[in-house]
Amino acid sequence: MRKFFAFLPAIALTLTFAPAIGAEASPSPPAKPAAATTEGRLETLFGELKRERNERKAERIAARIQQEWSRSGSASVDLMMQWSQKAMEAQKFDIALDFLDQVVTLSPTYAEGWNRRATVHFMMRSFGKSMADIHRTLQLEPRHFGALAGLAQIMKERGSKELALNAYQRVLDIYPMMRNAQNEVATLSEELAGDGI
Template identity: 70%
Template sequence: MRIRFACLTALLLSGIALPAGAEKVPGALPPDAAPPATPPPPAAPTRQGRLDQLFTELKRERNEKAAERIAGRIWNEWNQSGSASIDLMMQWAQKATENQKFDVALDFLDQVVTLQPDYAEGWNRRATVHFMMKNYGKSMADIDRTLQLEPRHFGALSGLAQIMTETGHKQSALEAWQKVLAIYPMMRSAQNQVSTLSEELAGEGI
């Protein structure tokens, strides 16, 4: 009897003879409990989210070269239409513009803005071609559409400032360049233009 009692005591102490669930291990899950759900990975930032972050960095940056790199990344985002056919037409338009075949470039860009009217860079590129052809009214109309789609488009604002200068509207040109600097403080050309126009307007008694 003593031997049997000793064996039973040893089994109880070791846990081997205990029925399932009779003894709980600290931190252990019940047999029927599901493991905790793994949190999903964070979502990749959207294009708009990336642009918002880049514009924040651009406004904060005080090193000219670093700001230029940020601006380049913004241009890369702007250039992405999300459509292979639109991208191809943009490339053809760019090549035609470089070869001063402006009518050909406009044909491609007309198709771009028709097929994808919410693509701001298509309107901006067509505004640039109209500007090079000195079609200032048409260029301004396309700039206006660009800025409706992307109010922070410092390229379009720069184009507007140049048209105002070309047409003798110095005050409007100054205001456009100031808007550029509010978005991209380290743009050297905008800084120079603000300085020059401010001096000229002061000299004219304005």
């Protein structure tokens, strides 16, 4: 009888901790579905953008892509991006650049920071600096149709029509319904055909 009671505390302890032991052994929760991640959402949106043949709907999809791109994951970086935007709107480009220099230093893998700085350089007509930032943007996000359109515009400004045409065609591979790129491809194609005669 004494031996029986001696085992009771051991059995009670085993029963008390059994669920906890089982819980530790259970597998970790499943990973988030791809669509729940930023990259997953972007993949879906880029697929929709490529297939969409209604210009207005395509613009809405492009705006959603730009919203995804604008999320830096850092409250400080997001705030500096807002300040840079206000400075750009006020045409205070030096101030905008100060903020954007900090953005790309704090978050060097944030493509939109590089793209925004490329835009400011373009507005200041510093095309070499703009192209360097566009290059970095496209390294981080090769599908960045805004950066590609900026590159095309710089090539056109510099008189490199064929390179501008190639860049606009790359834009249309990603965003077929971008009206400005369509118009530029048509215009540049005609100009280059005329130049060849």
